[in-house]
Amino acid sequence: MASTWLVDSAEVGHLVARIFDVARTEPLVVVSPVSETGSPRISVEYLVGQLPPGTEVAVLKTMKASRVLSDTVDTQFQCYGGSVRVILPGATRTDYWRRHRLFTVYPEDDEEAACRLIARHVVNSQGAGPAQHVSGRAPGGILDMRQAAELAEYRRRLIDRSSEDGVDEQAPPRQTPPGFPGPKPGPGLRKVVAAAPAQATAETAPAPQPAPEPAAQPTVTRERAVTVDAEALEKMLDRKVDAIVGRVTAGVEEGLVALLNEELQAQDRERSRADSLAEQNADLQQRLDAAQGAGRDVRQVFADPEKQLRWEIEQAWLTxxxxSERSAALSTYTLGPQFLESMDADIVPRAKTVRVMVDVLAGHAWDRHETHQFTTAARGGRPRVREDGATAWRTYVKAESPGAPRLTWWQCVDGSAEFAHVGHHDELI
Structure with missing residues (x-):
């Protein structure tokens, strides 16, 4: 059965040492948590049951452990955001990034199907040794572009010649070009001359006449006929061209896949950072709410809700x-018929709503909060004015987003305020 061990941030160093341990002979499966739940997206128990015996499963306990691992190792060994990494034996820091596969698990994925896929990959990877790092290129039997072009041109000439002649013919006899002497003949026959009379001397003896030379015969040369199988050459050329095209296509596809995987890994890293920031933001928000006093964690003094709220407003103003700023008293105010009911909805912390009400009554609604007139339409509407001349205003209680809760109140002509509603932006009065 596969062995499992939990890894916190302090034990990441041991995990890194185990990743690069030369004595490790079985795959190492690393499982990371997600920020929403702090646990993996798959069932580790089910995954362990699917893995072959001897497989090690390292479960990162916290998001901090995942971040420490990502900061310690290279990209091809990182694991984050609920993903699962299968690290093969013989891992080195120079391994190709696709050797140790990363399985990304999304919330809508089937957990058991994902576990079976991971287990099948582990089974298929058993017995894999260290990565083979090959330098240089092995010689191939494929022509380069220049040779392929020359071969194609030669093939074209052969096909054209075959189509014109139909059959192989021998070259006609080559005649000796005019102006060039033919081959010299042999010495020929010599004429025997009888001896002259005694009184004749050598000086007066006539010179012997050479025999006429035979006419030169033209030399005939013949070229050897060359027979080429055009069909076989065409097939060979097609195979070479197909091999070149296949090799170029494979290289382009591999490059595109590499770029796509790099982009996906970058997205996963950004998603992990976003999850971490969301976790930190949620923690800070909880601390802020606790410091400000969330919900109804206030002292109950009056049973009547209106009297209780007025007492809270006064206490918030005094404390x-x-x-030095309490020289002028708060403005007089009234509560609308729906205001206390909207306060009971607990959309925002009660103490924060009371603090905003105090700022409105003290005249600080415009300099301490975002406040605007409440119009009849979201864009281009007219200010809301009642028959008695009161004007509607809205003050942000939270300012994190455009749909954050607002405090809706009326500014009466006598200078007093009437609080009408507190709630989300889309809740109209």
Whole structure:
């Protein structure tokens, strides 16, 4: 059965040492958590049951452990965002990034199907040794582009010649070009001259006349006929061209796949960082809400809701406003018929709503919060004005997003305020 061990941030160093341990002979499966739940997206127990015996399963306990691992190792060994990495034996820092496969598991994926896929990959990878790092290129039997072009031109000439002649013919006899002497003949016959009378001397004896030379015969030369199988040559050329095209296509596809995987890994890293930031933001928000006093964690003084709220407003003004700023009392105010009911919805912390109400009554709604007139339409509407002349205003209670909760109140003509509603932006009064 596969062995499992939990890895926290302090034990990441041991995990890294195990990844590059030369004595490790079985695959090492690393499982990472997600920020939403702090646990993996797959069932580790089910995965262990599917893996072959001897496989090691390292489960990162926290997001911090995942971040420490990503900061310690190279990209081809990182594991984050709920993904699962299968690290083969003989791992080195110079391994090709596709050797140790990363399985990305999304929330909508079938957990058991993902576990079976990972286990099948582990089974198929058993017995894999260290990565083979080959330098240089092995010689191939494929022509280069120049040779292929020359071969194609030669093939074309042969095909054209075969189509014109139909059959192989011998070259006609080659005649000796005019102006050039033919081959010299042999010495020929010599004429025997009888001896002259005694009184004749050598000086007066006539010179012997050579016999006429035979006419030169033209030399005939013949070229050897060359027979080429055009069909076989065409097939050979087609095979070479197909091999070249296949090799170029494979190289392009491999490059595109590599680029795509790099982009996917970059997206996974960004998603992991986003999950981490979301986790930190949620933690900070919880601390902020706890510091401000969330919900109804206030002292109950009056049973009547309106009296209780008025007491809370007064206490917030006294405890949260310096004495130097309390020279003028708060403006008078009333509560609309739906206001207390909207306060009970607990959309925002009660203490925060009370603090915003104090700022409105103290005249700080415009300098401490984003406040605007409440119009009849989202864009281009007219300000809402009641028959008694009161004008509707909205003050942000939270300012994190355009749909954050607002405090809706009326500015009456006598200077008093009437609080009408507190709730989401889309909740109209």
């Amino acid at each position: 949260g406003t310096p004495e």
